[in-house]
Amino acid sequence: MSHQLGRVVSEILHQYFGEIVQKVGHDLFIYGSKPIPMIVKTTGLPRKQVVESLRSLVKFDLASFEPSFNEVVADYKLNPDNVLLLIRYPRYLLQIKTKFGSEAEILVEELLQQASCTASVLLVTVAAKYKDDKEKNITLVKLRDIFISIATARYIQQAPVADKSEVPSLEPVATIVPDIDIRQLAQAMATDTLADVNDNIYWKVNFDRFHQDFRDDIMVKAITRRIDENAGELMHLLLQQMYLTSAEWAAESNPTPALDLRDAVHRTDRPDCDRKLLQQYMDHYLRVLEENGAGFVVRVGEAGGGQYVVRGRHAATQLLLAALDHTVTERLGSKAARIFRLIRTKKYIEEDDIQKHAMLPNKECKELTYKLLEEHFISIQPMRKAASSGAMAKAVYLYHIKLHDVAQSLREMCYRALHNTLRRGQHTRAAHARLLDKQRRVRSIVHSMRVRGEPQQHIDDHTRAAHARLLDKQRRVRSIVHSMRVRGEPQQHIDDHTRAAHARLLDKQRRVRSIVHSMRVRGEPQQHIDDVEETLTPPELSTLKDVEARLKQLSAAQLALDKNLFILNWYFMYPH
């Protein structure tokens, strides 16, 4: 619960839910848990808005509540960890798509948007949405099958049920894969009412199941990098065996006999592994995996052809160390990374010995060591000799690494970076917001014209007029920027103006695209479409591409940071 976490959480809430929810969320983050009147008091928002914000927060499981001292009043509390998951949503969708296909993706996406939803409502809404889409060919039966398979695979689970007390507490329930009556749903879809369907089991996405997939993926990829694809596949099979016998996040799994593993190897059908080779040399692969696989797997017994244990906690530590190494290398150079690793290998080491082993010049070595110390990657332990040993007594300074502390500071750094990318993206978008209003106006005019069935000529005229105004304005902005540069105004002012100009361009592109799309739908002649498209000149297009690329780069960076945080949180999952 650090200050940096608060900043990230607040920024995410702002991006996904807007300013009011951000205010409420931040207030809850700072004060811990408090009842509604207190939130109203500190935020200064109207009670209605606070209640609404809390409603959406609780709905998406971003906040929780519990009875306070007075049992009829509820205290609300923010769940910052769940807020961070909002960034991970694209990864969940990608994961489910690779595993179960695009229908599953649509289902999960809808469920993520609804937060929780009954199976019948979910299926009918999705089916209704894609009723006209001939390409995807989505039917209720198909959706039902997919729903059942992802429920069986535990990617979705039943939402907790509230009990009957004044301030209800949510009791988790065991997930039972449902039996969905397809005829009833088809009927409901035809009559467009769900009133007849008696379904009161609510479902929600089981994030933990996705996280297990992510974890497996990281481990398999790491082994593939270290040894080869076959060893990676073997790791994958070991993890699957582990799910059968142990808790998912166990620090060390229960032993898996090699015989079971051999069966699994015979059944595997992964394309990227040489199955014959793996079958033939499975024992060898197990040995190499144990000896050179960064200690992810250890052999614990001889029964059943050898017993193997997957060490989740050890793997998390190893991966954290790898991430730390990369960070030190990038921040302070590879020589510093060498010192960092050296200290880690030797546990406690004196300054002179560092120099001797790292094979670095005395001065450079000292400098890097002190830099590492300054950035809190390493710690120092003074060992004072007893006073009785006389004047010769000199304190010994031992360098060492407090892994838990270093991991904490790395996490803080990730939070900072995440906050900064979010903030930057939001800043770019906020600059565009000024023109969103205008865009909406133009769109609504175009739309109403189309509804009235006016000839295409008029529509085109209108858009051209709007474009002309925009182009004119852009010209003016450019001249202003130019004169500012001439007058030597600070860069920030100029930047603001450039951003405003970008916003207009982005707007314009969106507008032109929507018009072109509607024209295509109506089967307009190509000539008209080209006309509208040509209103975007090549320099404008290149600028637009640039802005879009920037926003894309920022969100890619956010996903990458989230992956980094995943490893860190995995490490913190186990007590240290």
Next chain:
Amino acid sequence: MSSSKNDDPISEKILNVAKKNPKGISDKDILAAVPELSAAELVSAINKLLQEGLFDLYNQGGSLIYRLKGQSSKQAVKGADNEEKVVYNLIEDAGNKGIWIRDIRLRSNIANTQLTKVLKNLESKKVIKAVKCVNASKKKVYMLYNLEPDRSISGGAWYQDQDFESEFVDILNRQCLRFLQQRADKIKNNPKGPVVGRTQSFASAVEVQKYITDLGISNVKLEVEDVITILNTLVYDGKAESNVLSDGSKVYRAIESLIPPPGLVQVPCGVCPLILKCCSTGLITPQDCKYMDDWLEN
């Protein structure tokens, strides 16, 4: 001569052998010359000779070497006065590790001024020499003129006139890595199985040393220990791992990091020197961060 005083026939024979081999003799040589000798007798005979100060004991390649004490060095101080003899003996005892002037003074009890004069005298006769110590540049140690300074004094192959040659180390580091990387791929999908593949991807220090010597990048003769030191820096760099084979020898293998560069170092904030000063408001903010501008530009 001391041998004449020695009426023991065994010692006599050993001394004869030693005289024939001025470079020194090992246990084996003695046994070959005096086959009837039992191990216990040999030990007692040699102990006796060592006590009499006739032999010097050396450790060469793991086995002990006995060498007849040279008479020539003794002659070098002929014509020297008592002080010089005392100082010379002290320096000789120190061997190739050298001895500090302060220690000479303490042990010989000669006054400072006189001692410097004696040392200068000996130095001008080229009997002893002063060597600068690598660890403390001000500290001078004295040793016999014909001795090669010990590694702890000269710093071994990595030092040239007390300066650490970091470029040399870097080049060797890179070459060793290249050698290991040439083999590293053998483990991937090896048709003979991963254990064979792994064995092929391993390289021992001796192999690496041979490769480096063949490359001819080093003027200095590199010992196996030197190469091991370099290989260890590769391990600390995270670019190699070492395994111990069943016969106790160490082997090395080039490896890749477990994960690709994580998200943090892909954004400018991960390497930003100002990250701790970056706030929502103020001079350093993410909104108008120059580093981020540059990053988004590409």
